[in-house]
Amino acid sequence: MNFVAEFLVSAALIVSGIFGFVGSYGLLKLKHTLQRLHAPTKATTLGVGGVLIASMIFFYADTGHISVHELLITLFLFLTAPITANFIAKTHLARNLRRNELPESTGDFGWSVYDDPPETRLDT
């Protein structure tokens, strides 16, 4: 393996390791639950992205053809991280805030955390 590929793989690995550690350290250090939501869902996803980029470069330099498994994992993580963060934030709201502590929703229905879904949507 030539020096450039080795250097690129090492740099991606070190950057991703730092990102992953910072994500979990932020999870431990930040004060509030919604603040803690910020750290892992961004930094750890970037860290895993770095690891997968390093692995792509490594296997391309090792075997000579590009593998797309890593792109699948990256795509899956990038798609699911916002959904997970949204669900965890909704869980925190539903368990720690009462209905009258939130501002009114601007639509015809209340917040989906507290209200059942409407049978028919009137705005479509």
Add this chain to the structure above:
Amino acid sequence: MIEYSLLFAAGCYGAALLLDLWRIVVGPDAADRILALDTMVINVIALLVLYGVWRGTAIYFEAAMLIAMVGFVSTVAYCRFLLRGDIIE
């Protein structure tokens, strides 16, 4: 050079797993624990890919993909359970 950076990254993710475990133990809210579990799943995915690079084999990508899917589904199921008291209504 790759060996040392692999060791460094694996050490970083191992320490990150320990920090997540600490957050699971002390977490004052259920949402904190779910978040820490989700972060542990993501760190384990990174560790699996690192192990695959270390061994020079591509077998572990399927395992990482499966763990990513199972982690996402379990996080959403746990949140649904806490939100609505039921997973599939």
